[in-house]
Amino acid sequence: MPPSRPTIADVAQRAGVSIATVSRVLNGTAPVDTETAERVRSAIAALNYVPHAAARTLASRRTDTIGLLLPEISGAFFQPMLRGVEAGVSEAGFDLLIHTTQSRPENAPRRPLGEHNTDGLLVFTESLDAKELTRLYTIGFPVVLLHQAPPNSLNIPVVTIENQSGAQKIVEHLIEVHNCHRIVFLQGPEGHEDSTWREKGYRLALKAHGLTFDPSLVARGAFNRDEARATMEQMLLDGVEFDAVFAGDDDAAVGVYLALRQAGRRIPEDVAVAGFDDQVFASTLTPALTTVRAPTEQVGRDAVHLLARLLKGEQAEPRLVLPTELVIRESCGCRG
Amino acid sequence: MPPSRPTIADVAQRAGVSIATVSRVLNGTAPVDTETAERVRSAIAALNYVPHAAARTLASRRTDTIGLLLPEISGAFFQPMLRGVEAGVSEAGFDLLIHTTQSRPENAPRRPLGEHNTDGLLVFTESLDAKELTRLYTIGFPVVLLHQAPPNSLNIPVVTIENQSGAQKIVEHLIEVHNCHRIVFLQGPEGHEDSTWREKGYRLALKAHGLTFDPSLVARGAFNRDEARATMEQMLLDGVEFDAVFAGDDDAAVGVYLALRQAGRRIPEDVAVAGFDDQVFASTLTPALTTVRAPTEQVGRDAVHLLARLLKGEQAEPRLVLPTELVIRESCGCRG
DNA sequence: GCGTTTTCTGAAAGCGCTTACATAGTATAG
DNA sequence: CTATACTATGTAAGCGCTTTCAGAAAACGC
Incomplete structure (x- = not known):
């Protein structure tokens, strides 16, 4: 068995003080004579003493x-x-x-x-x-x-x-600058609050530009590459027409990329794609992903x-x- | 102040046993009568009792x-x-x-x-x-x-x-299949062991195919996108000739992609690129990255x-x- | 100088647990 | 029916700290 670790008592003994004083030096909770404190500190150093976290927690009722x-x-x-x-x-x-x-x-x-x-x-x-x-x-x-x-x-x-305004801005960009009219929105996981707000932004953008909301353009992407890919493939199979995809988040956007590429649809020529979050990989995708930077x-x-x-x-x-x-x-x- | 959390004593009292018995039920460290144990368990449930981790640690000398x-x-x-x-x-x-x-x-x-x-x-x-x-x-x-x-x-x-053999295999692939002769190797951070072994593999592959090791083809990529990119740009600027890059790891490979693309070198037509690790993004890069899968x-x-x-x-x-x-x-x- | 405050220090009481150790009750053996 | 062995439980001693309380010493005020 290895020599058990030094305790506050060992330090106290070596410094010739009580454990209370050692504790005070350790925590600065009460004034301690400079010289005494120095003695304690060198004892601590000599013994390689480290306070026992659990004991501390138990006594102080703080876990830090x-x-x-x-x-x-x-x-x-x-x-x-x-x-x-x-x-x-x-x-x-x-x-x-x-x-x-x-x-x-x-x-x-x-x-x-x-x-x-x-x-x-x-x-x-x-x-x-x-x-x-x-x-x-x-x-x-x-x-x-x-x-x-x-x-x-x-x-x-x-x-x-700011989920809602971020989503609204990017959808409006698709509409205003790229003249997209049928924009798919991929929702996040069931009940995910970020997604709810982003969908609100999506709808507001449509509304602001006189586009009607089409439920067949909304599906679940689950903020997840594989799920988004599957959803996208299904939409393509179903023959849903669209000229842009707001993927909900960047992970889903990757899934969208994969599905579109496999179907021979070019990005952005055939379909514009946008994400949300600006995750690290967004800039290195080909083509580089247009997205909303989340701090x-x-x-x-x-x-x-x-x-x-x-x-x-x-x-x-x-x-x-x-x-x-x-x-x-x-x-x-x-x-x- | 909220009512302070129940302790083992509260449970013991409610179940009409000693704290030792409660502890035994909790840890299964000694036989306890089935009925007693049941009483203890329901007291625990009723009080919403959760053992205090620090106290446990202190007493048992285990932190789990x-x-x-x-x-x-x-x-x-x-x-x-x-x-x-x-x-x-x-x-x-x-x-x-x-x-x-x-x-x-x-x-x-x-x-x-x-x-x-x-x-x-x-x-x-x-x-x-x-x-x-x-x-x-x-x-x-x-x-x-x-x-x-x-x-x-x-x-x-x-x-x-298996760093060395993995590196050797991928470099040999570049040599044997793609007929590469001047293969750049980007080292990891200073003193990084993985990198050392990968470099050994790189050298072995060269040696096994009668290629001489050229120090001017080895530089630091630091397993880091930006650093690798900078290094790569410098090599291009210096006019170093090469037909392949073994980037050291996948992060560095991304940097290599960026530098080559900017310099107008096509991958893989002009320069073959290989990484190491097979990180998640490797398959979604364009072109998809050839690499070594690390488990x-x-x-x-x-x-x-x-x-x-x-x-x-x-x-x-x-x-x-x-x-x-x-x-x-x-x-x-x-x-x- | 003498009371009063301030500064420093130690003794000791826990914090909420685990774990010997002790004990009482209950089987099992001879 | 007594000696032996479990089984089930309680008692109490810590685990290594923080912190209250009190006291001794030093500093201060007038």
């Missing part, structure tokens, strides 16, 4: 940890968000505990992240049910929602993006800061909506 | 958590690895604590992951220095290395992939299982090398 709940950790969309969360968390001096809800086996622990192991939670759309969210709210546990409005209009802060990294970062403020007991704005921005590339027909 | 140390969490390369690690961790019944070493601010905690908050560590190349690795080894703390051999030939288990997800999963075995005190193989596989697409000139 923020929990992040999301559907999946891989997936290009979550990369910038994770980067933002990570940066925010480390700036704010917390640790990060990540939990993904997809692909969880049956025997999953009942409540993997919560008051027992984090000080606060970041919750992405669909990764925690309304019941648990309500429970957390009623016990006053700090939560910040990402890309999702609170259920039952609870007063839980939200960070999200996903900033969402992550802002959410953490908002949560951090909540944890300090400060007041925080209940809703943060970050602006999106049109990114014109080639797939719509510009610079074709 | 595995730590993962890597340079960055975003980046397409790490996605499959994370997926594998995640899956493995949840299969093995552990929690996952992730820590990234890049972009850490100055005031970073001295040792964010270690014996004090995890039972064992998964360490990706370059994310922990030899000194700390040695320290962990000497105190007998379980560690599994990913894509990296242990320093000072310590006996630390490793999970990695990155499997690496993550296997590493966790290896670590889990170590944690159980079982013996584990000291080195796991997963096979790579040639993936021929269009960028080399096949099915052009």
